[in-house]
Amino acid sequence: MLTTVVGSYPASPQEPSSFSSRLSSFLGSYDPYHAAVEFAVTQQVKAGVNIISTGQVRGDMVEIFAREITGMVWEDGTSKIKGKILPINHSIGAEDVKTALKTAGGISEEFQSGENVLSEGEFNEDARGVKGIITGPTTLVLSSRMEGFYTLEKRDKAIIDLAHALNREAKYLEKAGAAMIQFDEPFLSTGMADIKTAYHAIKIASEGLNVPLAMHVCGDVSQVLGELLKFPVDIVDCEFAGIEKNMEILQNTDLKSKKIGFGCVDTKKEQVESPDEIRTLLERGVKIIGAENMIVDPDCGMRMLPEEAAYKKLKNMTEAAGWLS
Secondary structure, three states, rough: OOOOOOOOOOOOOOOOOHHHHHHHHHOOOOOHHHHHHHHHHHHHHHHOOOEOOOOOOOOOOOHHHOOOEEEEEEOEEEEEEEEEEEEOOOOOHHHHHHHHHHHHHHOOOOOOOOOEEEEEEEEEOOOHHHHHHEOOOHHHHEEEEOOOOOHHHHHOOOHHHHHHHHHHHHHHHHHOOOOOEEEOOHHHHHHOOOOOHHHHHHHHHOOOOOEEEEOEEEEEOOOOHHHHOOOOOOOEEEEEEOOOHHHHHOOOOOOOOOEEEOOOOOOOOEEEEEHHHHHHHHHHHHHHOHHHHEEOOOOOOOOOOHHHHHHHHHHHHHHHHHHHH
């Protein structure tokens, strides 16, 4: 079974300690998050994960994008939309993808850039790569205060404009070597989002990409899973360890040729599941939708977990998945 992560990992920025790093800091070129990316990647690779992430170490999933995208700002811990949203001429995450690939490649030569996840239309269970992760346009807009250019009545327009901006970022990540692109859209399970607008936005944001596409929607998706499976992505990723309703809704659901990102460790709890516990949950999934339709990962991001718990959860997850491969 192909294993991956949802995205975030507990890793902290580092203050400059060596002479060269202090000099870089003085000159304004020191990146306190570079080592955090390396640490997150190293832990994921050592845990045996196939498709790793950069660790999303630079901040909250909304903050990372709100700080950079034209028309958006991050003020007082809040994302705000103050002007017309436009694509930017630099990438938000491409350098971290490159760092992740270099770091992972130094540990295992199996990690490659580009299109190595799909082979003749089927997912390669032995693939190794880095996932490029983007907070989805609907979630970014619904997480933001509208101040100025867009009124609440024009919120859908802001979502579509943001989709165009994120499409450029997705292409930057693909060019940097991302083997998969994932859009995070947790708001699609809340009932607050217009599903038709969200669908149109993801279609725009993913246009022209050649790598496999995933969409992560955490929370209770029992009311919307059928609609989510219509989205123009290859993988719909959800929580199954922490939300029993999501498992129940799979029983009679037409997957529409999609793969299911099968969250199998609860990232809201520090308690580490044993490989046997994880295997039992995975076996339930196999009986319902078949192993060939499952991509194995945690329920959600791991940023809020202690480092030791995060690593052990991933290690036990890959061990359990290995038993079923």
